[in-house]
Amino acid sequence: MTPSSSYRPAAEVSGPPAGAYAHAPGIPALSAEPLDVVGLLSRAHHPGAGAVVLFSGEVRDSNRGQAVLGLEYEAYAPLAEKLIAEILAEACGKWKLHIAVAQHRVGTVAVGDSAVVVITASAHRSEAYAANRYIIDRIKHEAPIWKCEHYADGTKEWGNNCNCHAVTGDIHKHIYETDPKPQP
Protein backbone atom coordinates (compact mmCIF):
# COMPACT_ATOMS: atom_id res chain seq x y z
CA MET A 1 0.00 0.00 0.00
CA THR A 2 1.25 3.51 -0.80
CA PRO A 3 1.10 5.85 2.18
CA SER A 4 -1.34 8.72 1.71
CA SER A 5 -0.07 12.26 1.72
CA SER A 6 -1.26 12.62 5.32
CA TYR A 7 0.74 9.59 6.46
CA ARG A 8 3.32 10.42 9.12
CA PRO A 9 5.24 7.75 11.01
CA ALA A 10 5.17 8.19 14.78
CA ALA A 11 8.77 9.29 14.90
CA GLU A 12 7.95 12.28 12.73
CA VAL A 13 4.98 13.50 14.72
CA SER A 14 5.84 16.82 16.27
CA GLY A 15 5.42 17.39 19.98
CA PRO A 16 7.39 17.73 23.17
CA PRO A 17 10.53 15.62 23.51
CA ALA A 18 10.43 12.07 24.81
CA GLY A 19 10.34 11.91 28.58
CA ALA A 20 8.29 15.06 28.93
CA TYR A 21 5.06 13.13 29.29
CA ALA A 22 2.93 12.35 32.32
CA HIS A 23 2.45 8.62 32.26
CA ALA A 24 0.25 6.93 34.86
CA PRO A 25 -0.70 10.10 36.73
CA GLY A 26 -0.95 8.84 40.31
CA ILE A 27 -2.64 5.59 39.36
CA PRO A 28 -1.23 2.44 41.01
CA ALA A 29 -0.29 -0.40 38.66
CA LEU A 30 -1.99 -3.04 40.81
CA SER A 31 -5.37 -2.99 42.46
CA ALA A 32 -7.01 -5.43 44.85
CA GLU A 33 -10.32 -3.66 44.25
CA PRO A 34 -12.51 -3.88 41.12
CA LEU A 35 -11.05 -1.69 38.38
CA ASP A 36 -12.94 1.56 37.89
CA VAL A 37 -12.74 1.54 34.11
CA VAL A 38 -14.85 4.67 33.64
CA GLY A 39 -13.01 6.48 36.42
CA LEU A 40 -9.63 5.62 34.92
CA LEU A 41 -10.78 6.87 31.52
CA SER A 42 -12.02 10.12 33.05
CA ARG A 43 -8.47 10.78 34.29
CA ALA A 44 -6.87 10.08 30.92
CA HIS A 45 -7.82 13.18 28.98
CA HIS A 46 -5.28 15.75 27.87
CA PRO A 47 -5.70 18.93 25.84
CA GLY A 48 -2.98 17.80 23.45
CA ALA A 49 -4.52 14.39 22.87
CA GLY A 50 -6.90 13.97 19.96
CA ALA A 51 -7.06 10.23 20.52
CA VAL A 52 -7.63 8.15 23.64
CA VAL A 53 -7.58 4.35 23.37
CA LEU A 54 -8.80 2.13 26.21
CA PHE A 55 -8.22 -1.62 26.36
CA SER A 56 -9.99 -3.67 29.00
CA GLY A 57 -8.97 -7.30 29.37
CA GLU A 58 -11.99 -9.07 30.83
CA VAL A 59 -12.64 -12.49 32.30
CA ARG A 60 -14.24 -14.96 29.86
CA ASP A 61 -16.71 -17.62 30.99
CA SER A 62 -14.81 -20.42 29.27
CA ASN A 63 -11.29 -21.54 28.48
CA ARG A 64 -10.33 -24.47 26.27
CA GLY A 65 -13.88 -25.77 26.39
CA GLN A 66 -14.16 -25.61 30.18
CA ALA A 67 -16.65 -23.40 31.98
CA VAL A 68 -14.83 -20.77 34.05
CA LEU A 69 -16.32 -19.37 37.26
CA GLY A 70 -13.65 -16.72 37.78
CA LEU A 71 -9.96 -15.99 38.00
CA GLU A 72 -7.59 -15.32 40.82
CA TYR A 73 -4.64 -13.06 40.08
CA GLU A 74 -1.42 -13.01 42.03
CA ALA A 75 1.55 -10.68 41.55
CA TYR A 76 5.03 -10.18 42.85
CA ALA A 77 4.04 -6.61 43.49
CA PRO A 78 7.36 -4.74 43.84
CA LEU A 79 8.71 -6.02 40.54
CA ALA A 80 5.36 -5.90 38.72
CA GLU A 81 4.88 -2.24 39.66
CA LYS A 82 8.43 -1.36 38.69
CA LEU A 83 8.21 -3.17 35.37
CA ILE A 84 4.84 -1.68 34.41
CA ALA A 85 6.16 1.81 35.21
CA GLU A 86 9.16 1.16 32.95
CA ILE A 87 6.94 -0.13 30.13
CA LEU A 88 4.68 2.94 30.37
CA ALA A 89 7.65 5.30 30.41
CA GLU A 90 9.17 3.59 27.40
CA ALA A 91 5.89 3.72 25.48
CA CYS A 92 5.47 7.41 26.33
CA GLY A 93 8.85 8.17 24.83
CA LYS A 94 8.48 5.92 21.81
CA TRP A 95 5.02 7.12 20.73
CA LYS A 96 5.06 10.59 22.33
CA LEU A 97 2.01 9.84 24.43
CA HIS A 98 0.40 12.48 26.58
CA ILE A 99 -1.08 9.90 28.94
CA ALA A 100 -0.35 6.22 29.54
CA VAL A 101 -2.12 4.26 32.25
CA ALA A 102 -2.06 0.57 33.10
CA GLN A 103 -3.76 -1.02 36.04
CA HIS A 104 -3.99 -4.77 36.72
CA ARG A 105 -6.19 -6.59 39.20
CA VAL A 106 -4.93 -8.89 41.90
CA GLY A 107 -7.23 -11.17 43.88
CA THR A 108 -10.47 -12.76 42.73
CA VAL A 109 -12.02 -11.45 39.51
CA ALA A 110 -15.47 -12.55 38.39
CA VAL A 111 -16.53 -13.41 34.84
CA GLY A 112 -17.20 -10.21 32.94
CA ASP A 113 -15.09 -8.05 35.21
CA SER A 114 -12.02 -6.22 34.03
CA ALA A 115 -8.68 -7.80 34.91
CA VAL A 116 -6.47 -5.20 33.28
CA VAL A 117 -6.94 -1.76 31.78
CA VAL A 118 -4.54 0.09 29.50
CA ILE A 119 -5.25 3.63 28.37
CA THR A 120 -3.14 5.64 25.96
CA ALA A 121 -3.67 9.19 24.82
CA SER A 122 -1.80 10.85 21.99
CA ALA A 123 -2.19 13.57 19.41
CA HIS A 124 -3.33 11.10 16.75
CA ARG A 125 -4.94 7.68 16.90
CA SER A 126 -2.24 5.59 15.25
CA GLU A 127 0.20 6.24 18.08
CA ALA A 128 -2.44 5.64 20.78
CA TYR A 129 -3.46 2.31 19.21
CA ALA A 130 0.10 1.11 18.64
CA ALA A 131 1.28 2.09 22.10
CA ASN A 132 -1.72 0.51 23.75
CA ARG A 133 -1.09 -2.82 22.05
CA TYR A 134 2.60 -2.65 22.88
CA ILE A 135 1.91 -1.98 26.57
CA ILE A 136 -0.58 -4.83 27.07
CA ASP A 137 1.61 -7.21 25.08
CA ARG A 138 4.64 -6.52 27.26
CA ILE A 139 2.64 -6.67 30.50
CA LYS A 140 1.25 -10.07 29.53
CA HIS A 141 4.67 -11.48 28.68
CA GLU A 142 6.90 -9.86 31.26
CA ALA A 143 5.12 -8.61 34.36
CA PRO A 144 5.26 -11.11 37.26
CA ILE A 145 1.50 -11.51 37.41
CA TRP A 146 -0.27 -14.85 37.24
CA LYS A 147 -3.81 -16.07 36.90
CA CYS A 148 -5.37 -19.15 38.39
CA GLU A 149 -8.51 -20.28 36.61
CA HIS A 150 -11.34 -21.67 38.71
CA TYR A 151 -13.54 -24.00 36.69
CA ALA A 152 -17.19 -24.92 37.17
CA ASP A 153 -16.24 -28.54 37.87
CA GLY A 154 -14.40 -27.48 41.02
CA THR A 155 -10.87 -27.77 39.61
CA LYS A 156 -8.40 -24.92 39.28
CA GLU A 157 -5.30 -24.36 37.19
CA TRP A 158 -2.48 -21.85 37.05
CA GLY A 159 -2.22 -21.34 33.37
CA ASN A 160 -1.97 -19.67 30.01
CA ASN A 161 1.65 -18.98 30.79
CA CYS A 162 3.94 -17.13 28.45
CA ASN A 163 5.60 -19.88 26.44
CA CYS A 164 8.01 -17.80 24.37
CA HIS A 165 11.07 -19.56 25.74
CA ALA A 166 10.06 -22.66 23.76
CA VAL A 167 10.81 -20.67 20.61
CA THR A 168 13.44 -18.16 21.74
CA GLY A 169 15.34 -20.60 23.96
CA ASP A 170 15.69 -17.85 26.56
CA ILE A 171 13.28 -17.27 29.44
CA HIS A 172 14.07 -13.55 29.27
CA LYS A 173 13.29 -13.19 25.54
CA HIS A 174 9.74 -12.88 24.30
CA ILE A 175 7.83 -12.80 21.04
CA TYR A 176 5.36 -9.94 20.94
CA GLU A 177 2.22 -9.56 18.82
CA THR A 178 3.61 -6.21 17.80
CA ASP A 179 6.87 -7.67 16.49
CA PRO A 180 7.28 -7.63 12.70
CA LYS A 181 6.16 -10.95 11.24
CA PRO A 182 8.93 -12.98 9.54
CA GLN A 183 8.71 -12.99 5.76
CA PRO A 184 7.80 -16.40 4.22
Added chain:
Amino acid sequence: MKIHVYAGLKDYFQPEFELREEIANTDELRAVLVQINGNAGPLLSTCRFAVEEGFIDKNFKLNAHDTVVIIPPSSGG
Protein backbone atom coordinates in the same frame (compact mmCIF):
# COMPACT_ATOMS: atom_id res chain seq x y z
CA MET B 1 18.92 -18.19 51.74
CA LYS B 2 15.25 -17.24 51.75
CA ILE B 3 13.11 -18.43 48.87
CA HIS B 4 9.77 -17.00 47.80
CA VAL B 5 7.70 -18.78 45.16
CA TYR B 6 4.54 -17.79 43.33
CA ALA B 7 1.66 -19.18 41.31
CA GLY B 8 2.07 -22.78 40.10
CA LEU B 9 5.23 -23.29 42.15
CA LYS B 10 3.07 -23.18 45.27
CA ASP B 11 1.72 -26.57 44.18
CA TYR B 12 5.21 -27.94 44.94
CA PHE B 13 6.67 -25.71 47.67
CA GLN B 14 5.57 -23.54 50.55
CA PRO B 15 5.23 -19.90 49.46
CA GLU B 16 8.24 -18.96 51.61
CA PHE B 17 10.98 -21.18 52.98
CA GLU B 18 14.67 -21.19 53.77
CA LEU B 19 17.57 -23.22 52.36
CA ARG B 20 20.74 -23.85 54.34
CA GLU B 21 22.78 -25.30 51.48
CA GLU B 22 25.57 -23.27 49.90
CA ILE B 23 24.14 -22.15 46.59
CA ALA B 24 26.24 -20.07 44.22
CA ASN B 25 23.88 -19.36 41.33
CA THR B 26 20.44 -20.00 39.90
CA ASP B 27 21.48 -23.26 38.21
CA GLU B 28 22.54 -24.64 41.59
CA LEU B 29 19.37 -23.32 43.22
CA ARG B 30 17.23 -24.97 40.58
CA ALA B 31 19.06 -28.28 41.14
CA VAL B 32 18.54 -28.10 44.91
CA LEU B 33 14.84 -27.43 44.42
CA VAL B 34 14.47 -30.34 42.02
CA GLN B 35 16.07 -32.57 44.66
CA ILE B 36 13.44 -31.39 47.12
CA ASN B 37 10.56 -31.94 44.71
CA GLY B 38 11.34 -33.52 41.35
CA ASN B 39 7.83 -32.85 40.07
CA ALA B 40 8.64 -29.14 40.00
CA GLY B 41 11.48 -29.65 37.50
CA PRO B 42 9.64 -28.84 34.27
CA LEU B 43 8.14 -25.64 35.71
CA LEU B 44 11.41 -24.61 37.36
CA SER B 45 13.18 -24.89 34.01
CA THR B 46 10.94 -22.10 32.67
CA CYS B 47 11.18 -19.77 35.70
CA ARG B 48 12.98 -16.46 36.04
CA PHE B 49 14.70 -15.45 39.26
CA ALA B 50 14.83 -12.12 41.05
CA VAL B 51 16.84 -10.62 43.90
CA GLU B 52 16.10 -7.22 45.42
CA GLU B 53 13.29 -6.53 42.97
CA GLY B 54 15.40 -7.09 39.88
CA PHE B 55 15.70 -10.05 37.52
CA ILE B 56 18.97 -11.95 37.69
CA ASP B 57 20.61 -14.35 35.24
CA LYS B 58 22.59 -17.53 35.78
CA ASN B 59 25.84 -15.58 36.17
CA PHE B 60 24.56 -13.68 39.20
CA LYS B 61 26.46 -14.70 42.35
CA LEU B 62 23.99 -15.64 45.06
CA ASN B 63 24.77 -15.07 48.75
CA ALA B 64 23.45 -16.86 51.81
CA HIS B 65 21.61 -13.75 52.97
CA ASP B 66 19.79 -13.21 49.66
CA THR B 67 16.05 -13.50 49.32
CA VAL B 68 15.46 -15.13 45.96
CA VAL B 69 12.09 -14.81 44.29
CA ILE B 70 11.28 -17.53 41.77
CA ILE B 71 9.04 -16.28 39.02
CA PRO B 72 7.07 -18.69 36.81
CA PRO B 73 6.22 -17.54 33.26
CA SER B 74 3.79 -14.62 33.35
CA SER B 75 0.10 -15.18 32.73
CA GLY B 76 -1.38 -11.80 33.44
CA GLY B 77 -3.89 -9.98 31.30
